[in-house]
Amino acid sequence: MKEAAAHEQFVRSFFNEYECPIVSDENGRLVIQLTDKMDEALMNRPFYWHYMKKMGRQGDPMSLTLITNPNLTEEKGEYIHSGSPRLRQLYRYLLEHCRFTKLYEVVNASGQQSSLVPWLITNIRVSYYGKQKKDELLSIGLNLIHGTMVSSIMERLENYQLETTISDYTFPMTPLIRIPSGYQRILRFIQEHIENTDQTWAVQALETLEEEKQLIHAFFQEDDDEERELMEKEVEGLMGRFTPKVTIDVLNGGLFYLTQETTKEVIK
Amino acid sequence: MDILLDEDFGEELVKQTVNPDAISNWNQFKLAYQAAKASSVPTFEGLVALNHLPHIDFLSHQREAAEEIIHQMQGRAILADEVGLGKTIEAGLVLKEYLIRGMVNKVLILTPASLVNQWVIELHEKFFIQAYAPKKNPAWKDADIMVTSIDMAKREPHQSEILSIPYDLIIIDEAHKLKNPATKNYQFVKALQKKYCLLLTATPIQNRITDIFNLVSILKPGYLGDLTTFKKEYGKKMGSIDSNLNLKKLISKVMIRNRRQDTGLADTKRLVKTEWIEFSEEEQKVYQMLEHIKGTHPSFTYLTLAKELCSSREACFLSSKQMYDKLGDPEATGPLYELISGVEQLPQHAKAKRMVELIQQTDEKFIVFTEYRASQYYLQWYLQQHGISSVPFRGGFKRGKKDWMKQLFRDHAQVMIATEAAGEGINLQFCRNMINYDLPWNPMRLEQRIGRIHRFGQDKNVQIYNFAIKNTIEEHILNLLYDKIKLFENAIGELDHILEELDIRDLGKEVEAIYSESASYGEAKIKLNNLASVISSHSEPYRRSSS
Incomplete structure (x- = not known):
């Protein structure tokens, strides 16, 4: 139930953010009128929009009926739950379109002039591939004046008000640390973090890899060319499956200018 | 340990901060962070996919199978559940889990040609997975998830292209066809590049113990040693894996095999009763008239009409009238005309009367299956005459209507009259009585019918009544096919495989052919007898090896 409420909140903020009005809203059943832009982005009918534009006509964007209350089992509409295709689509859209910000x-x-401190904020997914895979989401902020690094920065900034335009009587300070080198510092930090975490998963994967390799060597006759080729293919497959690796992907990031007070607040 | 990272994000950010179009606002940025959190999987363990598929009630053996395949078997396994326990569901769950975790992108699913579309539909409807069934010029490289037949995949130019693709997951349905390493199919599958691999089969061992060796060699070459030593070790002990503990233990690490009796599906029994019914005198007379038709019409006509007359006047009348109109016999004297006028004057059908008697004995719900639409209408009317409420059900109904009928049946009506069992997904565990008003000539369809009520969730014994009219074609069918094969005693799973081995696609058609190709009743009887003995003799070794 908690989860359902969170999904509903998410869907509401999404469509609110992209200016699609909710035209009907009764206990867990939302009807959303899409804008042209969102219809194009979500409804997968490129030919329609292509045609309308070519004819110089006004398109007729569709509406979406979303059911967020899992108890309404008889309603017509799209059920929103963790795996629902629509929710996944909204996630993809956001991760594709909201990569950068300032x-x-x-x-x-x-009336009093105040300076804003530049911060580099990055949200990063670290994925660990062993016999299985897991992700870790890191949200890291780096003060670009004196280099302080803060984790869970998104959680800390959650309730602050930020705009894409600068407020009156404030001025941004020029970073002392350039963004690219600041980013490198963050990467170094993450690498250290990875090395300091429990590595059992990697060791286990390597053990399994070794065991399986031995089986394969016992099975194939290595002096036969054809057999050797098959064997190499098998070994390659094993390496793909069991070689431990970690990937570091930036999901989004941006340059944030925060007041001196806020800067102090988030460092605490 | 390799660490792969994105070196250039810093430079890119510098570039984008001066591009107003690329800048998202605070709310959008926060939403994207939320999306990132929601699409990350923070643990190595467990099945996240279950949360993503709240609309499917996975049975516990299905959940356990998927978990074991992913976590213990590292994604390479033989899935050898008995028929009807949901191998496809388990494979779908494994696929879904890998997709959510981002461990798998490129997938190839090989199935018999007849099942390709079913796979695509099931993946889409149950698992929200978009798979493609390639037609003419498949873009093997572009589409991420492809479902196709081995026959197509191994043809050039497809074969060389497929073999050049490093697949993350390969699923092979009906994998027992790959038991012979000398075949092209086997070598093709062996040559595929794969990370994970699932082999689905209900019969991992069909004839020889080496069958299993060959299947395992696709998944894990070397796991059972090489063929010569394997044969030396286990070759003499024919038949069952279970007889050799050591081998059984080894195999249990790469194979999952759930049986009906382990899954709670066998808790309730099927009680099968044959209801012998006699035609009334008038009916018998009309049935005799059919004999005349034999002389003047193709035997197929006789067969159809005889079957229909055993079901209802309406069914028989409808098609004989149609035939009559088509032939355009102006004389109005032929045997067909005689038959039509005979049928017109018949009283209520003997079977219909018996059906009402049975239903009136209790308040319990009944599902009645008939082969004919006309009989369905007739029975509905006839029940109504006796104050019994009923709802119709047909395979052709739209999804919504099916659900609605099911609900009406559950909440209001006492009887459901259905023409098609194949309406997959309709589960009627709340009903425990079934009347097979007409017996289908293909016993496989009967199993599908029974499967509607005798399934997971049924907590009572299931009572099945088979109607057959004495001294008619129905008596022969029941005696020869059903009794001889002892269909009702066993789950049909094994018949499925026996028929496949004998290369019999549709038993119903086979029987029909025997009837229409035989000159006399005696000849048909002998042929049917032969068919039944072939099938039951095949089922003997099967039973031995699976028990």
Whole structure:
């Protein structure tokens, strides 16, 4: 039930953010009128929009009926749950379109000039591939003036007000650390973090790899060319499956300008 | 340990911060972070896919199978559940889990040609997985998830292209066809590049113990040693894996085999009763008239009409009228005309009367299966005359209507009259009585019918009544086919495989052919007898090896 409420909240914020009005809203059944842009992005009918544009006509965007209350089993519409294709689609859309940002903290004009501190904020997925796979999501902020690094930065900033335009009477400080080198510092930090975490998973994967390799060597006759080729293919498959590796992907990131007070607050 | 990272994000960010189109606002940025969290899987363990598929009630053996394949068997396994326990569901669950975790992108599913579409539909509807069944010029490299037949895949130019692709997961349905390493199919499959691999079969060992060796060699070459030593070790002990503990232990690490009796499906019994019914005098007379038709019409006509007359006046009338109109006999004297006028005057059908008697004995729900639409209408009307409420059900109904009928049946009506069992997905565990008003000539269809009520969740014994009219074609069918093969005693799974071995595609058609090709009743009887003995003799060794 908690999960359902979270999904509903997410869906509401998404469509609110992309200016699609909710035209009907009764206990867990939402009807959403899409805009042209969102219809194009979500409804998968490129030919329709291509045709409309070519004819110079106004398109007629569709509406979506989403059911967020899992108890409404008889309703017509798309059920929203963790695996629902629509929710996954919204996730993909966001991760594709919201990779970069530059934001300024909102300061209510007091007539007094104040400076804003530049921060590099990155949200990074670290994936560990052993016999199985797991992900770790890291949200790291780096103060680009004096180099302080803060984790879970998104959680800390959650309730602050930020805008894409700068407030009156404030001015951004020029970073002392350039963004690319700041990013490298973050990467180094993550690599250290990976090396310091429990590595049992990698050791286990290597053990399994070795065991399986031995089986294969026992099975094939290596002096036969054809057999050797098959064997190499098998070994390659094993390596793909069991060689431990880690990937580091930036999901999104941006340059944030925060007030001195906020800077102090998040470092605490 | 390799660490792969994205070196250039810093430079890219510098470039994008001066491009207003690329800048997202604070809310969008936060939503994207939320999306990232929701699409990450923070643990090595467990099945995340279950959370993604709340609309499917996975049975516990299905969940356990998927978990074991992924976590203990590292994604390479033989899935050898008995027929009807949901191998496809288990394979779908494994696939889904790998997709969610991002461990698998490129997938090839090889099935018999007749099952290709079913796989695509099931993956889409049950698992929200978009798979493609290639037609003419398949883009093997472009589509991520392809379902196709081995026959197509091994033809050039497809074969060389497929062999050049490093697949993450390969699923092979009906994998027992790969037991012979000398065949092209086997060598093709062996040559595929794969990370994970699932082999689905209900009969991992069909004839020889080496069958299993060959299957395992696809998954894990070397796991059972090489063929010569394997043969030396186990070759003499023919038949069952179970007889050799050591081998059994080895194999249990690469194979999952659930049986009906282990899954709670066997808790309830099937009680099967044959209801012998006699035609009334008038009916018998009309049935005799059919004999005249034999002389003037193709034997197929006789067969159809005889079957229909055993079902209802309406069914028989409808098709004889149609034939009559088509022939355009103006004389109105032929045997067909005689038959039609005979049928017109018949009273209520003997079977229908018996059906009402049975239903009136209790308040319990009944599902009645008939082969004919006309009989379905007739029975509905006839039940109504006796104050019994009923709902119709046909395979052709739309999804919504099917659900609605099912609900009406569950909540209001006492009887459901159905023409087609194949309506997959309709589960009627709340009903425990079934009347097979007409017996299908293909016993496989009967199993599908029974499967509607005798399935997981049924908590009572299931009562099945088979109707057959004495001294008619129905008596022969029941005696020869059903009794001899002892269909009702066993789950049909094994018949499935016996028929496959004998290369019999559709038993119903086979029987029909025997009837229409035989000159006399005696000849048909002998042929049917032969067919039945062939089948039952095949079922003997099967039973031995599977028990």
